[in-house]
Amino acid sequence: MVDHDSPADGDLETAAQGAGASDRPGPRRSTWTPPSTAGMTPPLMSDDDLASALEHDLERATHSGTIHTIGAVEPEPEQEPEPESAREPEPMPEPMPEPDFAIEPDSESEAGNAPQPEAASKPAIVWDLDAEPLDEVATEAPETGAVMAPVRRSLPTSELAAALAAKAEAGGDTDEIMATLAEQLSLREQDAADFRQWQESMTSGATPEALAEVESARDGFGDILDDGHTTDAADAPAPPPAAPEPTHTFRMDEVLDSDLSSAPAPMTAPISDIPPPPGHELMPPRPPAVLQSVPPATPAIPDLVEPAPAASHESFDFDALLSGAVTGQDADTEPTDSDLGDSDPADTDRADTDPADTAIPDPDVADTDRAFADLTGPFPVTSEGVAILPEAPGAPIEPIASPRTPATEHVVIEAEPVSPPAFRVEESSVQPTAIDQRVGRASRLFWLWFAANSSVVSVAFGGAVLALGMSLRQAIVATLIGVAVSFLPLGLGTLAGKWSGQPTMIVSRATFGHVGNILPAVLALVVRVFWGAVLLWFLAAGTSRILVGAELSGSLGESQVTIIGLALGFLLALVIAFFGYGLIARIQLTFTIVSAMLIVGLILITWPSVDIATALTVGDGPWILVLTGAVLVFSFVGLVWAVSSADLARYQRTGSSGASSMLWSTFGATIPAFVLIAYGAVLAASNPDVATGLVDAPLDTIALLIPTWYPIPLIAALALSLLSGVVISIYSGGFALQATGATMRRSAAVVVVGVGVAAVAVLIALSVGDFTIIVRDVATSLAVPIAAWAGIFGAEMMIRNRSFVSEALVKRGGVYPDVNWPNVAMLIVSSIVGFGLTTASVSWLNWQGYLFPLLGVPLSSDVAASDLGVFVALVLGILTPIVAGIPAIRRQEELGPVRMRSQAD
Incomplete structure (x- = not known):
C-alpha cells in the first residue's frame, strides 16, 4: 500500500538528500515499512474478558x-x-x-x-x-492542592x-x-x-x-x-459491626425479561412513572435540557437512603x-x-x-x-x-389616625337611627341627645313651631297694634319689623341646639358661665311659667266665652267653665310634656295640620267683614308708633320663644344644614304669626267697632263675625294652638329649672313647672281681666332682660367658629368658667337701661321709665310710650361680645379639642 500523504521518517531524510543533489524531482517510490512489533503495547484484556466486562456493564446499566x-x-x-x-x-x-x-x-x-x-x-x-474508578485512572488525577x-x-x-x-x-x-x-x-x-x-x-x-x-x-x-x-x-x-442488608433495592431485572441481561447496553434509561416518596411535594418538571452531543436519556431511579439527623x-x-x-x-x-x-x-x-x-x-x-x-x-x-x-x-x-366621635358625644354605635318613641318617657335632659335619636330634618322645625304660633289670639293682637293709633300700612310695617327681628333669637338658638344637642339654657352656660348662668336660667324659668299661664288662661277663658256665647255650656256659668277648661288644659299639656319630645313631635304635627286648615277656614268665613277701601282711609299716626308696634310684635313672637329655641332643635340630624334649620324654625314661628296679626289689623281697620271689640273682648268679637255653626271649629282653632304653646312652655320650663342647678330628672322638673303654670293661670283668671294690660305692660317688662340675654347669646353664636364642648357644659371645671363676668355684668346693665326706657300703666310697674326725665322726654309722650328700651337692651347685648368677648371665645375654642382629647384618654 502506497501512502502519498504520510511518508516515513527515513523517506524524509532521503528526500532531503535528493533535493540537495538535484533540483528536478524524479519519480517517487513507496518507502513505507510496517512498524516494528517490538514496541507495540499489548491489549489490556482478551476478547472474553471484554465480553464479560460488557455483560457486567449492562447489568449495572439496568440497575x-x-x-x-x-x-x-x-x-x-x-x-x-x-x-x-x-x-x-x-x-x-x-x-x-x-x-x-x-x-x-x-x-x-x-x-x-x-x-x-x-x-x-x-x-x-x-x-x-x-x-x-480504575487504579490507573485514579493515579492520573492532577495534583491541584487544597481548594481555598x-x-x-x-x-x-x-x-x-x-x-x-x-x-x-x-x-x-x-x-x-x-x-x-x-x-x-x-x-x-x-x-x-x-x-x-x-x-x-x-x-x-x-x-x-x-x-x-x-x-x-x-x-x-x-x-x-x-x-x-x-x-x-x-x-x-x-456504622454497625455488620453491614445491614439494604431494606430495598429497586432492580429493573424484576420487571424486564430475562434475556435483557444479555442485550446490548441501552442508549436511554427506562421510562417509568414512579410516585414521589412521602414527606415531599412533587415539583413541576423542568424543561429537558437541549444537548448537542447525544440525545437526553431518562436516568435510573436512585436508591433511597435515610439521611442522618441534621x-x-x-x-x-x-x-x-x-x-x-x-x-x-x-x-x-x-x-x-x-x-x-x-x-x-x-x-x-x-x-x-x-x-x-x-x-x-x-x-x-x-x-x-x-x-x-x-x-x-x-x-x-x-x-x-x-x-x-x-x-x-x-x-x-404604624397605627393610622382615623376620625372618631368626640368623647362628649353620647352615641349608640350599632343602633339604627330612629325617632324617640311617643309613649316612652324621654330620658335625655341636660346631656347631649344621643346621635342615634337625632333623625329630625330641618323641615320638621317648621311644623314644630307653626302650631304654637297659629292661635286665633294673634288676630286680636293685630287689632291691639292698630289701636295704638297707626294706619293699616304702619301696622303691617310694624308687624313685619317685629317678625324680622324675631329671626335673631329664634334662628341662633336653633343653631345652638343643633350644634350641641342640649337645651337652650344649658348652652347658655358657655356664654355666662356655670354659676353666672343661674341668673338667665331663673329669668327663663319665670318667662316660661308666665307665658304658659297666660296661654292656659287664654285657652280656658276663650273656650268658656265661646261656649257660653253659643249657649253650649248648659247650666254651668262662665267662671265654672273657665275653671274646668284650666284643669283639662293643664292635664293634657302636663301629660304631653311629661312624655317628652317623642309625643310632642307627633302632637305638634297633628296640631299644625288642623290649625292650618282652621286658619284658612277662619279667614275665608270672616273675609266678608273686610273692607279694603275703608281700611285704607285710616290716617297715619306718628311713625314712632311703628317702633312701639314692632316692640310688641317682637315681644309677643320672638322673645316669648327665645329661651326655648334650642329645646326643639336637639333632635336635628348632625349632618343637616344649620342655615336650613334656622330658616325653617323661624318661618314656622313667624309666618303664621305675621299672617294672623296682619289680618287682625285689616279687620280692625275695616270696621271701628271690630277694632274696639278686638281690644276689649276679642273672642266675643270674633264669634260675632262667624256663622252660628262655626263655634266648634273656632274652639278647635283657639284651643289646639294655645294648648301647643302651653306644652312647649312646660316642657322648656323643665330644662330651665334644671339649668338653675336643680338636681332632678327631666320628668320631675316638668311636673314642678306644670304646677307653677297652673297656679299662675288661676291667679290671672281671678284677678286680671284686661287683655290690654297683660300684653302691653307685663309682656314688655319681661321682654327687656330677655332681649339683653338674647343679644349677648346671639352675638356669641355669630362669633363662634366651632361647636360647643357638650361635656364641659354639664360639668364644672372644664372649658367654660364659673362666671363670665363681662357678660353677666352687661346683662344686668342692659336690663337696667332697658327698664329706664320703657313705661307701664300697672301700678306695681310704674317705676319704669326713669331715664326719660334725664333725657328730657316726657313720660306722656309717644316716645316714652314706644317702649324702645326693649330694642336698646337687645343692641347693648349684641355689642357686648363684639367689644369684649372675642378673646374669651377664641380661648374656649382652642381649649375645647385639648380637653376633649384628655377626657377621651
Whole structure:
C-alpha cells in the first residue's frame, strides 16, 4: 500500500538528500515499512474478558443508579456529585422525582476524589454506574492542592443588625434601610451557595484533613447556612459491626425479561412513572435540557437512603433585624429542617448550580407548592432540595389616625337611627341627645313651631297694634319689623341646639358661665311659667266665652267653665310634656295640620267683614308708633320663644344644614304669626267697632263675625294652638329649672313647672281681666332682660367658629368658667337701661321709665310710650361680645379639642 500523504521518517531524510543533489524531482517510490512489533503495547484484556466486562456493564446499566446532571459551565469548574457512600438507605423507599440529566467530562478527567476536576470541553451524557474508578485512572488525577475556602461577602448577623439600627436611629429613609437589608440577604444566599459548593468538593474525598478544614470554615458561615450541619463522613453515625442488608433495592431485572441481561447496553434509561416518596411535594418538571452531543436519556431511579439527623439551625428573623437585634429561633414555635423531613435528592446537584443563580427564586416552583412553617405534613422544596420556609413577617405597621366621635358625644354605635318613641318617657335632659335619636330634618322645625304660633289670639293682637293709633300700612310695617327681628333669637338658638344637642339654657352656660348662668336660667324659668299661664288662661277663658256665647255650656256659668277648661288644659299639656319630645313631635304635627286648615277656614268665613277701601282711609299716626308696634310684635313672637329655641332643635340630624334649620324654625314661628296679626289689623281697620271689640273682648268679637255653626271649629282653632304653646312652655320650663342647678330628672322638673303654670293661670283668671294690660305692660317688662340675654347669646353664636364642648357644659371645671363676668355684668346693665326706657300703666310697674326725665322726654309722650328700651337692651347685648368677648371665645375654642382629647384618654 502506497501512502502519498504520510511518508516515513527515513523517506524524509532521503528526500532531503535528493533535493540537495538535484533540483528536478524524479519519480517517487513507496518507502513505507510496517512498524516494528517490538514496541507495540499489548491489549489490556482478551476478547472474553471484554465480553464479560460488557455483560457486567449492562447489568449495572439496568440497575437503578444515581443520575447526575453536570452542566458544562465555562468559568466555574464542575463538581462531582456526593459519593453514594455518604448516603444511608431509607426504611421505606419510594420512587423519587425524575432527576436532571448528568453531563460529565470524559473519562480521562473523571477523578473520583479530585477536588477540582477539569471541565469537559464537550458535554456528554454518562451513567453513574457506582463502579470504582480504575487504579490507573485514579493515579492520573492532577495534583491541584487544597481548594481555598470561599471568602464571605455578607455581613454577620450582629454587624448587620447594628448597622441597620444605626441607620434607623440616625433617621435614615426606610426604603434605604430595606434596600440595604435586601442586598445583604442576596449576598448571604450567594455566600451560602459558594460554601456548599466548596464543602461538597472538599468532602468528596472524605479525608480527615478536608473534613477538619470544612468544620473550621463553617464557623464563619454558620449564621447563613439554612440546611443545618452537613452530613459528611465525620458527623455521620458510626456504622454497625455488620453491614445491614439494604431494606430495598429497586432492580429493573424484576420487571424486564430475562434475556435483557444479555442485550446490548441501552442508549436511554427506562421510562417509568414512579410516585414521589412521602414527606415531599412533587415539583413541576423542568424543561429537558437541549444537548448537542447525544440525545437526553431518562436516568435510573436512585436508591433511597435515610439521611442522618441534621442539627437545628438558627432562623433569620426580619422583624428582629429591623428592630436592631436578632434573636434565636424558638424551637417550640418554628419547626427546623430536621422536623420537616429529609432533603430532596436534588441536593446532590447543588455543586452543579451556579452560585449566582441561588439568589434568584426558582420560577418553576408554583405558589401552591409553598407551605407555612406550622404544617407537619408534606412541605415544598426548592430545585436544590432546600425546604421552603414561610417568609418572616414584615415590620409592624404604624397605627393610622382615623376620625372618631368626640368623647362628649353620647352615641349608640350599632343602633339604627330612629325617632324617640311617643309613649316612652324621654330620658335625655341636660346631656347631649344621643346621635342615634337625632333623625329630625330641618323641615320638621317648621311644623314644630307653626302650631304654637297659629292661635286665633294673634288676630286680636293685630287689632291691639292698630289701636295704638297707626294706619293699616304702619301696622303691617310694624308687624313685619317685629317678625324680622324675631329671626335673631329664634334662628341662633336653633343653631345652638343643633350644634350641641342640649337645651337652650344649658348652652347658655358657655356664654355666662356655670354659676353666672343661674341668673338667665331663673329669668327663663319665670318667662316660661308666665307665658304658659297666660296661654292656659287664654285657652280656658276663650273656650268658656265661646261656649257660653253659643249657649253650649248648659247650666254651668262662665267662671265654672273657665275653671274646668284650666284643669283639662293643664292635664293634657302636663301629660304631653311629661312624655317628652317623642309625643310632642307627633302632637305638634297633628296640631299644625288642623290649625292650618282652621286658619284658612277662619279667614275665608270672616273675609266678608273686610273692607279694603275703608281700611285704607285710616290716617297715619306718628311713625314712632311703628317702633312701639314692632316692640310688641317682637315681644309677643320672638322673645316669648327665645329661651326655648334650642329645646326643639336637639333632635336635628348632625349632618343637616344649620342655615336650613334656622330658616325653617323661624318661618314656622313667624309666618303664621305675621299672617294672623296682619289680618287682625285689616279687620280692625275695616270696621271701628271690630277694632274696639278686638281690644276689649276679642273672642266675643270674633264669634260675632262667624256663622252660628262655626263655634266648634273656632274652639278647635283657639284651643289646639294655645294648648301647643302651653306644652312647649312646660316642657322648656323643665330644662330651665334644671339649668338653675336643680338636681332632678327631666320628668320631675316638668311636673314642678306644670304646677307653677297652673297656679299662675288661676291667679290671672281671678284677678286680671284686661287683655290690654297683660300684653302691653307685663309682656314688655319681661321682654327687656330677655332681649339683653338674647343679644349677648346671639352675638356669641355669630362669633363662634366651632361647636360647643357638650361635656364641659354639664360639668364644672372644664372649658367654660364659673362666671363670665363681662357678660353677666352687661346683662344686668342692659336690663337696667332697658327698664329706664320703657313705661307701664300697672301700678306695681310704674317705676319704669326713669331715664326719660334725664333725657328730657316726657313720660306722656309717644316716645316714652314706644317702649324702645326693649330694642336698646337687645343692641347693648349684641355689642357686648363684639367689644369684649372675642378673646374669651377664641380661648374656649382652642381649649375645647385639648380637653376633649384628655377626657377621651
